[in-house]
Amino acid sequence: MILRLKSLGMAGYLLLLYGFIFLPVATLVLFSFQEGRFPIPPFNGPSLKWYQAVFSDHKLTSALTNSLLVALISSAFACVLGFMAAYGFARYRLPGAAAIKATISAPLTVSYLIIGFGLLVSFNLIGVSRSLFTVGIGHVVINTPLCFAIIYASMGDHQLNIERAARDLGAKDWQVMLRVTAPMLMPSIIAAYFLSVTFSWDEFIIAFLLSRFDVTLPVEIWSLLRSGLNPKTNAVGSVVFLISVVIVLLLEFTIFRRGALRDRQS
Amino acid sequence: MKKTTLTSAISLAIALSTNTGYAQEEINALVWCDHTDPEFIQPFEQANNVKVNLKDYEGTGTALSIIEQSQPGDWDVFVVDGVDVPRVVEAGLLAPLAEDSLPLTDLFAEIVMAENHVIDGKTYAITEKFGYNTLSFNKNNVDPEDMKDLSVMWSEKYKGKIALYDYYLPMIGLVAISLGIDTANIQESDLPAIKEKLFAMKAAAKQVGEVVSSQTAIATGEVDILVGGGEWVTAGLTAELPHLDWIIPDQGAVRWSQSVGVFADSKKPDLALKFVQYILSPEGQARLATSSCYWAMPANSKAGDHLSDQQKTALRWNDQKGYLANSQLYPVPSAELDAKMQDIWTEFLQQ
Amino acid sequence: MAASVALRCKGWAFVAPALLWTLAFFVIPFLVMVMYSLWQRTGTTIVKTWNLDNYASFFEKSHFLAGLSNSLEITLLVTVISIVLAYPLAWIIAERVPHRWQRLALLLAILPFWTSYVVRSYAWLLVLSRNGYLNQSLLGLGIIDTPLEIASTRIATVTGFVHFFVMLLTLTIYANLVQLSPNYRRAAADLGASGLQTFWHVILPLTIPGVMVGAFLTFVLCIGDYITPQILGGNNELVLPQIIMLQITRRADFPTAAALSIILMAVITIAYILCARWLKMERT
Numbered sequence: 094m095i096l097r098l099k100s101l102g103m104a105g106y107l108l109l110l111y112g113f114i115f116l117p118v119a120t121l122v123l124f125s126f127q128e129g130r131f132p133i134p135p136f137n138g139p140s141l142k143w144y145q146a147v148f149s150d151h152k153l154t155s156a157l158t159n160s161l162l163v164a165l166i167s168s169a170f171a172c173v174l175g176f177m178a179a180y181g182f183a184r185y186r187l188p189g190a191a192a193i194k195a196t197i198s199a200p201l202t203v204s205y206l207i208i209g210f211g212l213l214v215s216f217n218l219i220g221v222s223r224s225l226f227t228v229g230i231g232h233v234v235i236n237t238p239l240c241f242a243i244i245y246a247s248m249g250d251h252q253l254n255i256e257r258a259a260r261d262l263g264a265k266d267w268q269v270m271l272r273v274t275a276p277m278l279m280p281s282i283i284a285a286y287f288l289s290v291t292f293s294w295d296e297f298i299i300a301f302l303l304s305r306f307d308v309t310l311p312v313e314i315w316s317l318l319r320s321g322l323n324p325k326t327n328a329v330g331s332v333v334f335l336i337s338v339v340i341v342l343l344l345e346f347t348i349f350r351r352g353a354l355r356d357r358q359s
Numbered sequence: 360m361k362k363t364t365l366t367s368a369i370s371l372a373i374a375l376s377t378n379t380g381y382a383q384e385e386i387n388a389l390v391w392c393d394h395t396d397p398e399f400i401q402p403f404e405q406a407n408n409v410k411v412n413l414k415d416y417e418g419t420g421t422a423l424s425i426i427e428q429s430q431p432g433d434w435d436v437f438v439v440d441g442v443d444v445p446r447v448v449e450a451g452l453l454a455p456l457a458e459d460s461l462p463l464t465d466l467f468a469e470i471v472m473a474e475n476h477v478i479d480g481k482t483y484a485i486t487e488k489f490g491y492n493t494l495s496f497n498k499n500n501v502d503p504e505d506m507k508d509l510s511v512m513w514s515e516k517y518k519g520k521i522a523l524y525d526y527y528l529p530m531i532g533l534v535a536i537s538l539g540i541d542t543a544n545i546q547e548s549d550l551p552a553i554k555e556k557l558f559a560m561k562a563a564a565k566q567v568g569e570v571v572s573s574q575t576a577i578a579t580g581e582v583d584i585l586v587g588g589g590e591w592v593t594a595g596l597t598a599e600l601p602h603l604d605w606i607i608p609d610q611g612a613v614r615w616s617q618s619v620g621v622f623a624d625s626k627k628p629d630l631a632l633k634f635v636q637y638i639l640s641p642e643g644q645a646r647l648a649t650s651s652c653y654w655a656m657p658a659n660s661k662a663g664d665h666l667s668d669q670q671k672t673a674l675r676w677n678d679q680k681g682y683l684a685n686s687q688l689y690p691v692p693s694a695e696l697d698a699k700m701q702d703i704w705t706e707f708l709q710q
Numbered sequence: 711m712a713a714s715v716a717l718r719c720k721g722w723a724f725v726a727p728a729l730l731w732t733l734a735f736f737v738i739p740f741l742v743m744v745m746y747s748l749w750q751r752t753g754t755t756i757v758k759t760w761n762l763d764n765y766a767s768f769f770e771k772s773h774f775l776a777g778l779s780n781s782l783e784i785t786l787l788v789t790v791i792s793i794v795l796a797y798p799l800a801w802i803i804a805e806r807v808p809h810r811w812q813r814l815a816l817l818l819a820i821l822p823f824w825t826s827y828v829v830r831s832y833a834w835l836l837v838l839s840r841n842g843y844l845n846q847s848l849l850g851l852g853i854i855d856t857p858l859e860i861a862s863t864r865i866a867t868v869t870g871f872v873h874f875f876v877m878l879l880t881l882t883i884y885a886n887l888v889q890l891s892p893n894y895r896r897a898a899a900d901l902g903a904s905g906l907q908t909f910w911h912v913i914l915p916l917t918i919p920g921v922m923v924g925a926f927l928t929f930v931l932c933i934g935d936y937i938t939p940q941i942l943g944g945n946n947e948l949v950l951p952q953i954i955m956l957q958i959t960r961r962a963d964f965p966t967a968a969a970l971s972i973i974l975m976a977v978i979t980i981a982y983i984l985c986a987r988w989l990k991m992e993r994t
Contacts, residue, residue, distance in 0.1 A: 100806075103802050103806055106798060106799070106802065107799070107802055110795065110799050110876070111818065111819070113873065113876075114819060114822050114873065114876070114877060115822050116837060117822070117830055117833035117834050117836075117837055117873065118821075118822040118825055118830070118833065120833055120836055120837050120843050121825065121829065121830075121833040121836070124836065135846075173727075174727050174728040174731055175728060177724045177725070177727055177728065178724065178725050178727070178728035178729070180724050181721050181722070181723070181724030181725035182721075182725060184721070184724075185717060185718065185720060185721025185724070186718075186721070187718060187721045187722065187725065188718075193725060193729055196729065196732055196733070196737070197728050197729060197732050199732070199736065199737075200732065200736050202930055202978060202979075202982060203736075203740075203934075203975065203978070204930070204933070204934025204935075204951070204971075204974060204975075204978070205934065206934055206936055206951050206954060206955070206971070207740075207743070207934070207971045207974065207975060208736065208739075210743065210954070210958065210967060210968070210971055211736070211739030211740050211742060211743045211971075212735065212739050213428065213958075214739070214742055214743060214746055214964055214968070215738065215739040215742045217427075217428055218742060220430055222429070222430050222433065223428070223429075230735055231735075233731065233735070234731070234732070234735045234736050237728055237731060237732065238732075241728060266720055270724075295826055295827050297827060297828055297936075297937055298936055298937070302958070305414070305429075305433075306387070306412045306414065310826065311826055311827065311828045314826055314828045314829055314832075315828050318828065318832055318941070319392075319569070319570075319571055319572065326829060326832060327829075327833075327836075329826075329829065330825050330826060330829030330830075330832075330833065331825075333824075333825055333826050333829065334822075334824055334825040337824030337825070338821065338824060341817065341821070341824065418960060420960040420961055420962075421959050421960050423962060424958065424959055424960060424961060424962035427962040428962070519859065525945060565859070565862065565944070566862045566944040566945065566946070567944065567945040567946070568944070568945060579839070579840075579841055580840070580841055581839060581840050581841065581861075694752070701960070701961060702771070702773070705773045705948075705953065705956065706772060706773040708773075708945050708946070708948055709772075709773040709776045709777070709780075709947065709948055710946075
């Protein structure tokens with residue numbers, strides 16, 4: 094009896110908390126189909142006109158493309174930098190390693206506002222104009238320590254033997270890194286990459302401070318928001334949500350399934 | 360293999376992000392949000408095969424901040440409050456305009472404001488639009504008679520139903536008028552009294568927001584009164600929401616006007632001037648007057664030929680004479696007084 | 711000897727890119743910011759005389775101090791509430807949800823956060839505003855008579871934050887819980903402890919490090935956040951990031967903004983020192 098109550102209580106708690114977590118998104122998606130001009134109750138019949146408005150809004154679609162570009166490219170950069178640094182620390186004994194590690198990891202503890210602001214005043218001082226390029230630089234700064242941490246944490250001694258074997262067979266160092274180590278660490282590298290893409294794709298404050306006319310999606314949505322409560326914003330949010338869900342499902346059924354299969358085989 | 364794909368991806372990115380592809384001229388304009396309406400911009404873009412990049416701001420301080428964060432040549436056209444033109448010219452930001460290129464004689468006489476725009480005999484900017492910061496309200500939920508007295512701004516009667524416009528200059532101006540002080544004569548010694556009233560207003564208010572969040576608040580019924588509102592809030596919405604109205608109280612209100620000019624270090628001065636001329640043309644003026652962000656009176660009286668009767672009524676076209684007489688301009692404080700005002704405003708936001 | 715030097719050079723070659731990038735685009739901008747914080751802005755120019763006036767004025771101006779206290783209050787409130795709500799959720803998922811459904815449960819918890827952060831905060835505004843979803847439902851059910859004034863208040867800001875950080879803390883606490891060896895529980899059971907005693911005396915203390923890591927992350931992310939307070943706070947009770955942004959966007963007052971940023975960093979550093987013993991970065 095008590096067990097039943099406990100289970101009920103736990104189920105209830107789960108329901109409550111999941112409800113809380115889904116509440117804003119549910120409202121968002123629901124009112125993206127709103128007929129009227131403002132996305133507030135009462136809900137008037139489903140209408141696709143706001144989705145139409147989103148896709149015919151040239152500024153929104155180019156902001157979406159910009160976001161993708163910046164996210165994919167800056168994350169690739171960050172991954173490469175982080176991977177190389179992780180490799181360097183894991184395989185070689187360097188003087189002052191702790192201090193260098195701390196320096197590379199430092200951006201993790203600093204608010205994005207401060208990182209963006211620092212870059213803003215610095216670029217201003219040397220006369221570099223703001224653009225998507227500067228936004229990309231900012232995003233590499235915030236994502237490199239992340240990639241470094243994730244990949245470094247997964248580099249263990251068990252990979253050393255394979256690398257030694259490769260070197261014994263005559264491979265040069267960079268070949269070992271590219272052809273042996275990288276494939277072994279693929280899960281962490283991919284995890285780091287996708288995490289960086291997520292952070293960059295959704296990042297607002299650095300993009301806001303460091304861009305001018307070509308903006309990323311969060312900045313464009315922010316401008317939309319300042320144009321008042323508008324179901325168009327709901328539609329954009331729902332579209333972003335849908336894209337993300339699809340990507341996650343893809344990931345789940347390709348990468349993780351493959352991983353699970355491999356585990357089952359080994 | 361990884362490296363080559365990376366390099367090609369980067370070059371593609373740079374190519375995509377720097378240019379839209381078609382060899383078009385571009386000009387960059389720093390403007391208030393009413394210029395971002397596609398219906399206003401597209402006729403000019405199509406007629407001149409030009410792309411107009413627009414960045415909008417919520418207050419002159421922000422505009423100047425944006426200019427400071429930019430490099431010379433980054434901007435071509437500047438839309439700025441009329442009262443701020445003198446200091447912008449003093450900072451060397453604007454280029455002189457040839458008087459015969461502008462329809463100065465077609466403007467309403469009271470808003471030509473030559474003393475702001477003509478410095479050392481040269482004209483640097485021209486008024487393009489004007490309106491009022493006063494009280495907007497929901498006719499269904501408030502007593503219109505109460506709106507005739509500025510002290511409703513801090514009244515207990517409508518506590519929690521008031522939104523305040525987040526721009527310190529006209530708001531401090533309104534408070535000064537309610538205390539019987541002319542906006543042109545605000546002294547540092549007046550600040551404590553103004554601060555006291557501001558805090559009282561904050562206590563009675565629900566929210567503080569800029570142009571469109573203020574519009575939204577009153578449009579969705581979140582609040583019933585918008586202090587600092589005016590026709591620019593309600594005129595565009597009256598077609599859908601006829602219960603919204605605005606009035607100039609007996610004590611008076613604050614008048615705003617925005618002017619347009621060309622940047623001194625613009626790399627496309629001819630195109631910039633063409634844009635200015637489009638804005639001042641009767642058709643351009645009519646579109647600007649009814650543009651989506653906020654409606655207001657156009658400076659060019661000939662624009663009346665291109666406005667419908669409903670639009671003119673929403674703008675109170677025929678009442679303008681009286682309104683112009685009973686309104687005062689924004690305060691134009693010295694740098695130190697301005698810093699003190701901004702401090703008071705930040706404190707006010709913190710309440 | 712030469713071999714080890716050659717080895718070291720190779721090591722440096724791998725580490726150098728990341729290090730140089732961090733130095734160029736993080737350390738130097740930070741130093742530039744420190745430099746700005748020691749300058750003054752008068753009128754439209756920046757006076758480059760070194761002084762600590764900006765820092766002094768921070769302690770003198772009530773609205774700056776209020777910004778810091780608002781930040782601290784909101785952040786601590788959010789951290790505590792999020793931990794209290796997240797721990798049971800993490801525990802239920804780790805201990806009571808069948809194994810094959812656990813990853814799905816976590817995925818479901820993360821899913822809503824795949825919308826844009828800006829849009830998510832805005833969605834809360836929709837839910838909490840006077841004519842919004844929450845009020846309309848409560849009014850319709852007859853639970854309240856007049857709409858609750860939640861939007862544009864501190865409660866809205868806290869709600870928006872807690873929404874995100876509950877998810878974050880659930881993840882970190884869950885990760886910690888599943889790593890615990892079942893031997894602890896077996897040993898406690900062998901010694902005669904009940905479920906509750908096992909939890910209180912064994913599991914809970916073992917998960918404190920995970921909780922502290924999550925709490926620190928929450929603290930750092932919350933105190934430095936601009937979007938949620940700006941959208942949900944209604945410009946009431948500004949927090950420090952909002953004040954910093956005001957200085958940047960409205961007044962181009964880089965010196966003051968820089969000084970305030972450094973103060974924000976100092977607060978985060980203090981928090982780091984307090985949590986230091988739980989936050990070590992090590993390889994497994």
